Amino acid sequence: MTQSITIGKAPEVQYVLRLADSCLILGQRLGEWCGHAPILEEDIALANMALDLIGQARALLTHAARLDGQGHDEDQLAFLRDERDFVNMTLVELPRGDFAFTVLRNLAVATWLKLVWHRLAASSDAELAAIAGKAVKEARYHQQHAADWVVRLGDGTEESTTRMKAALETLWPYTAELFDSDAVDQAAAKAGLGPASSEIRDQWQAEMGEVLSEAGLAIPEATPFVSDGKRGRHSEHMGPMLAEMQYLQRAYPGGVW
Protein backbone atom coordinates (compact mmCIF):
# COMPACT_ATOMS: atom_id res chain seq x y z
CA MET A 1 0.00 0.00 0.00
CA THR A 2 1.20 3.47 -0.84
CA GLN A 3 1.32 6.02 1.93
CA SER A 4 -1.54 8.52 1.93
CA ILE A 5 -0.84 12.18 1.29
CA THR A 6 -2.47 15.24 2.81
CA ILE A 7 -2.94 18.69 1.38
CA GLY A 8 -2.67 22.10 3.06
CA LYS A 9 -5.58 23.83 4.77
CA ALA A 10 -4.99 27.28 3.23
CA PRO A 11 -8.39 28.67 2.19
CA GLU A 12 -7.48 29.15 -1.48
CA VAL A 13 -6.30 25.53 -1.71
CA GLN A 14 -9.44 24.23 0.02
CA TYR A 15 -11.66 26.43 -2.15
CA VAL A 16 -10.27 25.01 -5.39
CA LEU A 17 -10.18 21.51 -3.93
CA ARG A 18 -13.89 21.54 -3.00
CA LEU A 19 -14.74 22.24 -6.59
CA ALA A 20 -12.17 19.75 -7.90
CA ASP A 21 -13.38 16.94 -5.65
CA SER A 22 -17.03 17.61 -6.43
CA CYS A 23 -16.28 17.26 -10.17
CA LEU A 24 -14.12 14.19 -9.63
CA ILE A 25 -16.56 12.29 -7.43
CA LEU A 26 -19.58 13.01 -9.61
CA GLY A 27 -17.50 11.95 -12.62
CA GLN A 28 -16.75 8.66 -10.86
CA ARG A 29 -20.43 8.13 -9.98
CA LEU A 30 -21.57 8.88 -13.53
CA GLY A 31 -18.93 6.52 -14.84
CA GLU A 32 -20.74 3.73 -12.99
CA TRP A 33 -23.50 4.00 -15.61
CA CYS A 34 -21.14 2.92 -18.38
CA GLY A 35 -22.71 -0.21 -19.82
CA HIS A 36 -25.83 0.13 -17.64
CA ALA A 37 -27.78 3.12 -18.98
CA PRO A 38 -31.33 2.49 -20.23
CA ILE A 39 -30.36 3.02 -23.88
CA LEU A 40 -27.07 2.89 -25.74
CA GLU A 41 -27.19 6.55 -26.79
CA GLU A 42 -27.73 7.71 -23.20
CA ASP A 43 -24.96 5.41 -22.02
CA ILE A 44 -22.57 7.30 -24.29
CA ALA A 45 -24.00 10.67 -23.20
CA LEU A 46 -23.47 9.88 -19.50
CA ALA A 47 -19.94 8.66 -20.14
CA ASN A 48 -19.22 11.87 -22.08
CA MET A 49 -20.42 13.95 -19.15
CA ALA A 50 -18.41 11.86 -16.70
CA LEU A 51 -15.32 12.52 -18.78
CA ASP A 52 -16.07 16.26 -18.97
CA LEU A 53 -16.25 16.33 -15.17
CA ILE A 54 -13.06 14.33 -14.76
CA GLY A 55 -11.34 16.68 -17.19
CA GLN A 56 -12.44 19.66 -15.08
CA ALA A 57 -11.27 17.85 -11.94
CA ARG A 58 -7.85 17.17 -13.47
CA ALA A 59 -7.28 20.84 -14.25
CA LEU A 60 -8.47 21.91 -10.81
CA LEU A 61 -6.48 19.27 -8.92
CA THR A 62 -3.32 20.27 -10.76
CA HIS A 63 -4.03 23.87 -9.87
CA ALA A 64 -4.77 23.07 -6.22
CA ALA A 65 -1.51 21.12 -6.01
CA ARG A 66 0.38 24.10 -7.41
CA LEU A 67 -1.24 26.47 -4.90
CA ASP A 68 -0.41 24.00 -2.13
CA GLY A 69 3.24 23.88 -3.21
CA GLN A 70 4.14 20.41 -1.94
CA GLY A 71 4.90 19.12 -5.42
CA HIS A 72 1.97 16.70 -5.72
CA ASP A 73 0.27 16.00 -9.03
CA GLU A 74 -3.38 15.42 -10.01
CA ASP A 75 -3.08 11.64 -9.76
CA GLN A 76 -1.64 11.71 -6.28
CA LEU A 77 -4.41 14.03 -5.13
CA ALA A 78 -7.10 11.82 -6.66
CA PHE A 79 -5.77 8.44 -5.60
CA LEU A 80 -3.70 8.90 -2.48
CA ARG A 81 -5.84 11.05 -0.20
CA ASP A 82 -7.96 9.47 2.54
CA GLU A 83 -11.69 9.97 2.86
CA ARG A 84 -11.44 12.77 5.44
CA ASP A 85 -9.18 14.75 3.11
CA PHE A 86 -11.76 14.78 0.30
CA VAL A 87 -13.85 17.93 0.40
CA ASN A 88 -16.56 17.31 -2.22
CA MET A 89 -20.19 18.17 -1.62
CA THR A 90 -21.95 15.15 -0.08
CA LEU A 91 -24.58 15.29 -2.82
CA VAL A 92 -22.15 14.00 -5.46
CA GLU A 93 -21.02 10.95 -3.49
CA LEU A 94 -24.53 9.52 -2.93
CA PRO A 95 -25.02 6.22 -4.79
CA ARG A 96 -26.02 6.60 -8.41
CA GLY A 97 -29.55 5.40 -7.65
CA ASP A 98 -31.99 4.92 -10.51
CA PHE A 99 -32.01 6.93 -13.72
CA ALA A 100 -34.44 9.48 -12.22
CA PHE A 101 -32.08 10.18 -9.33
CA THR A 102 -29.11 10.41 -11.68
CA VAL A 103 -30.66 12.97 -14.02
CA LEU A 104 -32.05 15.02 -11.14
CA ARG A 105 -28.66 15.12 -9.41
CA ASN A 106 -27.03 16.01 -12.73
CA LEU A 107 -29.46 18.89 -13.06
CA ALA A 108 -28.80 20.15 -9.53
CA VAL A 109 -25.02 19.90 -9.87
CA ALA A 110 -24.77 21.18 -13.45
CA THR A 111 -26.91 24.20 -12.59
CA TRP A 112 -24.72 24.89 -9.56
CA LEU A 113 -21.47 24.36 -11.48
CA LYS A 114 -22.62 26.50 -14.38
CA LEU A 115 -23.28 29.42 -12.03
CA VAL A 116 -19.98 28.88 -10.21
CA TRP A 117 -17.98 28.63 -13.46
CA HIS A 118 -19.68 31.72 -14.74
CA ARG A 119 -18.51 33.67 -11.70
CA LEU A 120 -15.07 32.09 -11.69
CA ALA A 121 -14.48 33.22 -15.26
CA ALA A 122 -13.85 36.63 -13.65
CA SER A 123 -11.60 35.25 -10.90
CA SER A 124 -8.52 37.16 -9.75
CA ASP A 125 -6.70 33.86 -10.31
CA ALA A 126 -6.00 33.75 -14.06
CA GLU A 127 -5.55 29.98 -14.18
CA LEU A 128 -8.85 29.39 -12.40
CA ALA A 129 -10.57 31.86 -14.75
CA ALA A 130 -9.22 29.97 -17.77
CA ILE A 131 -10.42 26.60 -16.43
CA ALA A 132 -13.85 28.13 -15.75
CA GLY A 133 -14.07 29.68 -19.20
CA LYS A 134 -13.76 26.25 -20.80
CA ALA A 135 -15.88 24.38 -18.24
CA VAL A 136 -18.88 26.70 -18.39
CA LYS A 137 -19.74 25.48 -21.90
CA GLU A 138 -19.68 21.88 -20.73
CA ALA A 139 -21.84 22.66 -17.70
CA ARG A 140 -24.39 24.46 -19.86
CA TYR A 141 -24.84 21.37 -21.97
CA HIS A 142 -25.00 19.08 -18.93
CA GLN A 143 -27.71 21.31 -17.49
CA GLN A 144 -29.75 21.28 -20.67
CA HIS A 145 -29.42 17.52 -21.12
CA ALA A 146 -30.44 16.82 -17.52
CA ALA A 147 -33.28 19.38 -17.56
CA ASP A 148 -34.70 17.70 -20.62
CA TRP A 149 -34.84 14.34 -18.85
CA VAL A 150 -36.24 15.78 -15.63
CA VAL A 151 -39.13 17.32 -17.56
CA ARG A 152 -39.74 14.16 -19.59
CA LEU A 153 -39.77 11.90 -16.54
CA GLY A 154 -41.50 14.30 -14.16
CA ASP A 155 -44.23 14.93 -16.69
CA GLY A 156 -44.20 11.37 -18.07
CA THR A 157 -45.89 8.16 -17.03
CA GLU A 158 -47.19 7.31 -13.57
CA GLU A 159 -44.05 5.24 -12.95
CA SER A 160 -41.63 7.94 -14.08
CA THR A 161 -43.41 10.64 -12.05
CA THR A 162 -43.33 8.45 -8.93
CA ARG A 163 -39.61 7.90 -9.38
CA MET A 164 -38.86 11.58 -9.97
CA LYS A 165 -40.78 12.52 -6.84
CA ALA A 166 -38.88 9.94 -4.79
CA ALA A 167 -35.57 11.18 -6.22
CA LEU A 168 -36.46 14.76 -5.35
CA GLU A 169 -37.30 13.83 -1.74
CA THR A 170 -34.00 11.97 -1.34
CA LEU A 171 -31.82 14.54 -3.01
CA TRP A 172 -33.21 17.88 -1.95
CA PRO A 173 -31.88 17.97 1.65
CA TYR A 174 -28.33 17.53 0.32
CA THR A 175 -28.54 20.67 -1.82
CA ALA A 176 -28.34 22.94 1.25
CA GLU A 177 -24.61 22.23 1.52
CA LEU A 178 -23.95 23.82 -1.87
CA PHE A 179 -24.85 27.23 -0.45
CA ASP A 180 -23.53 26.92 3.08
CA SER A 181 -20.84 29.60 3.35
CA ASP A 182 -17.95 29.28 5.77
CA ALA A 183 -14.50 30.79 6.42
CA VAL A 184 -12.99 29.12 3.34
CA ASP A 185 -15.30 30.64 0.78
CA GLN A 186 -15.61 33.96 2.57
CA ALA A 187 -11.83 34.27 2.31
CA ALA A 188 -12.07 33.38 -1.36
CA ALA A 189 -14.78 35.95 -1.94
CA LYS A 190 -12.73 38.60 -0.15
CA ALA A 191 -9.64 37.82 -2.22
CA GLY A 192 -11.62 37.97 -5.47
CA LEU A 193 -10.88 34.29 -6.09
CA GLY A 194 -14.53 33.35 -6.54
CA PRO A 195 -18.03 33.63 -5.12
CA ALA A 196 -19.01 32.63 -1.58
CA SER A 197 -21.37 29.62 -1.75
CA SER A 198 -24.37 31.58 -0.52
CA GLU A 199 -24.12 34.08 -3.40
CA ILE A 200 -25.20 31.42 -5.89
CA ARG A 201 -28.32 30.27 -4.06
CA ASP A 202 -31.00 32.60 -5.45
CA GLN A 203 -30.09 32.09 -9.08
CA TRP A 204 -29.83 28.33 -8.56
CA GLN A 205 -33.25 28.22 -6.89
CA ALA A 206 -34.73 30.20 -9.75
CA GLU A 207 -33.30 27.97 -12.48
CA MET A 208 -34.18 24.75 -10.64
CA GLY A 209 -37.66 26.05 -9.93
CA GLU A 210 -38.24 26.74 -13.60
CA VAL A 211 -37.36 23.20 -14.67
CA LEU A 212 -39.16 21.51 -11.78
CA SER A 213 -42.33 23.46 -12.41
CA GLU A 214 -42.23 22.52 -16.08
CA ALA A 215 -41.83 18.92 -14.91
CA GLY A 216 -44.85 19.28 -12.65
CA LEU A 217 -42.73 18.70 -9.54
CA ALA A 218 -43.01 20.75 -6.36
CA ILE A 219 -39.86 21.91 -4.57
CA PRO A 220 -39.73 20.11 -1.20
CA GLU A 221 -39.76 22.13 2.03
CA ALA A 222 -36.34 23.13 3.32
CA THR A 223 -35.08 21.07 6.28
CA PRO A 224 -32.52 22.04 8.96
CA PHE A 225 -30.21 19.24 7.76
CA VAL A 226 -26.94 20.43 6.20
CA SER A 227 -24.44 17.81 5.06
CA ASP A 228 -20.76 18.46 5.62
CA GLY A 229 -18.75 16.74 2.88
CA LYS A 230 -16.91 19.91 1.97
CA ARG A 231 -15.31 19.90 5.42
CA GLY A 232 -14.31 16.25 5.05
CA ARG A 233 -17.21 14.64 6.95
CA HIS A 234 -18.82 12.29 4.49
CA SER A 235 -21.77 9.94 4.19
CA GLU A 236 -21.34 6.18 4.61
CA HIS A 237 -21.24 5.86 0.81
CA MET A 238 -17.94 7.68 0.36
CA GLY A 239 -15.57 5.03 1.76
CA PRO A 240 -16.63 2.10 -0.45
CA MET A 241 -16.62 4.39 -3.49
CA LEU A 242 -13.09 5.61 -2.79
CA ALA A 243 -11.93 2.04 -2.16
CA GLU A 244 -13.00 1.15 -5.68
CA MET A 245 -11.67 4.36 -7.22
CA GLN A 246 -8.28 4.20 -5.53
CA TYR A 247 -7.70 0.46 -5.41
CA LEU A 248 -5.43 0.20 -8.43
CA GLN A 249 -3.06 3.04 -7.54
CA ARG A 250 -2.92 1.95 -3.92
CA ALA A 251 -2.15 -1.67 -4.78
CA TYR A 252 0.12 -0.94 -7.76
CA PRO A 253 1.66 2.49 -7.09
CA GLY A 254 2.27 4.46 -10.27
CA GLY A 255 0.69 1.72 -12.39
CA VAL A 256 -0.10 2.77 -15.97
CA TRP A 257 -1.46 1.07 -19.04
Added chain:
Amino acid sequence: MSNTTAPKNEWPLWEVFVRNKAGLDHKHCGSLHAADPQMAIQLARDVYTRRQEGTSVWVVRSDQIVASDPGDKDMYFDPMEDKVYRHPTFYALPQEVDHM
Protein backbone atom coordinates in the same frame (compact mmCIF):
# COMPACT_ATOMS: atom_id res chain seq x y z
CA MET B 1 -35.07 1.61 -44.72
CA SER B 2 -38.24 2.43 -42.82
CA ASN B 3 -39.37 -0.36 -40.59
CA THR B 4 -43.12 -0.18 -40.32
CA THR B 5 -43.29 -3.30 -38.16
CA ALA B 6 -41.11 -1.87 -35.35
CA PRO B 7 -42.14 -3.05 -31.87
CA LYS B 8 -44.59 -0.63 -30.23
CA ASN B 9 -42.38 0.23 -27.28
CA GLU B 10 -39.37 1.18 -29.34
CA TRP B 11 -38.50 4.79 -30.07
CA PRO B 12 -38.40 5.78 -33.71
CA LEU B 13 -35.18 5.66 -35.67
CA TRP B 14 -33.47 8.85 -36.85
CA GLU B 15 -30.77 9.36 -39.46
CA VAL B 16 -27.97 11.69 -38.42
CA PHE B 17 -26.12 14.11 -40.69
CA VAL B 18 -23.06 16.00 -39.48
CA ARG B 19 -21.27 18.96 -41.05
CA ASN B 20 -17.68 19.07 -39.90
CA LYS B 21 -16.73 22.49 -41.25
CA ALA B 22 -18.58 25.59 -42.35
CA GLY B 23 -19.03 25.46 -46.12
CA LEU B 24 -19.02 21.66 -46.38
CA ASP B 25 -22.08 19.45 -46.83
CA HIS B 26 -23.82 17.67 -44.01
CA LYS B 27 -22.78 14.03 -44.38
CA HIS B 28 -24.78 11.03 -43.31
CA CYS B 29 -22.91 9.37 -40.46
CA GLY B 30 -25.33 6.93 -38.83
CA SER B 31 -28.60 6.55 -37.01
CA LEU B 32 -30.01 6.41 -33.49
CA HIS B 33 -33.22 5.87 -31.55
CA ALA B 34 -34.90 8.85 -29.86
CA ALA B 35 -38.37 9.76 -28.65
CA ASP B 36 -38.62 13.15 -30.37
CA PRO B 37 -36.63 15.73 -32.39
CA GLN B 38 -35.09 17.45 -29.37
CA MET B 39 -33.81 14.20 -27.91
CA ALA B 40 -32.60 13.09 -31.33
CA ILE B 41 -30.48 16.24 -31.74
CA GLN B 42 -29.00 15.94 -28.25
CA LEU B 43 -28.16 12.28 -28.61
CA ALA B 44 -26.74 12.88 -32.09
CA ARG B 45 -24.42 15.42 -30.50
CA ASP B 46 -23.40 12.94 -27.83
CA VAL B 47 -23.00 9.92 -30.07
CA TYR B 48 -21.62 11.36 -33.31
CA THR B 49 -19.64 14.51 -32.46
CA ARG B 50 -17.57 13.30 -29.50
CA ARG B 51 -14.30 13.67 -31.38
CA GLN B 52 -14.85 17.17 -32.72
CA GLU B 53 -16.48 15.90 -35.91
CA GLY B 54 -19.15 18.55 -36.03
CA THR B 55 -20.14 22.17 -36.23
CA SER B 56 -23.76 21.41 -37.14
CA VAL B 57 -26.08 18.41 -36.90
CA TRP B 58 -29.24 17.44 -38.77
CA VAL B 59 -31.56 14.62 -37.81
CA VAL B 60 -34.34 13.19 -39.98
CA ARG B 61 -36.87 10.54 -39.05
CA SER B 62 -35.77 7.45 -40.96
CA ASP B 63 -39.34 6.68 -41.99
CA GLN B 64 -39.53 10.10 -43.65
CA ILE B 65 -36.79 9.22 -46.11
CA VAL B 66 -38.04 7.98 -49.47
CA ALA B 67 -35.53 5.62 -51.01
CA SER B 68 -35.20 3.96 -54.36
CA ASP B 69 -35.98 0.25 -54.39
CA PRO B 70 -32.82 -1.88 -54.45
CA GLY B 71 -34.71 -4.22 -56.79
CA ASP B 72 -34.90 -1.39 -59.35
CA LYS B 73 -31.14 -0.87 -59.32
CA ASP B 74 -30.54 -2.43 -62.76
CA MET B 75 -33.38 -0.53 -64.41
CA TYR B 76 -32.53 2.76 -62.68
CA PHE B 77 -28.78 2.97 -62.92
CA ASP B 78 -27.28 0.52 -65.41
CA PRO B 79 -28.51 2.29 -68.60
CA MET B 80 -26.10 5.14 -67.84
CA GLU B 81 -23.12 2.87 -68.31
CA ASP B 82 -22.71 3.50 -72.06
CA LYS B 83 -23.74 7.17 -72.17
CA VAL B 84 -20.25 8.60 -72.04
CA TYR B 85 -21.45 11.65 -73.98
CA ARG B 86 -23.16 12.83 -70.80
CA HIS B 87 -19.75 13.61 -69.33
CA PRO B 88 -18.27 16.97 -70.35
CA THR B 89 -14.92 15.26 -70.88
CA PHE B 90 -16.45 13.45 -73.89
CA TYR B 91 -16.28 16.65 -75.94
CA ALA B 92 -13.07 17.92 -77.48
CA LEU B 93 -12.73 21.64 -76.88
CA PRO B 94 -11.08 24.06 -79.31
CA GLN B 95 -7.53 25.07 -78.38
CA GLU B 96 -8.63 28.66 -77.72
CA VAL B 97 -10.80 27.58 -74.77
CA ASP B 98 -8.41 27.23 -71.89
CA HIS B 99 -9.03 25.81 -68.46
CA MET B 100 -12.58 24.57 -68.85
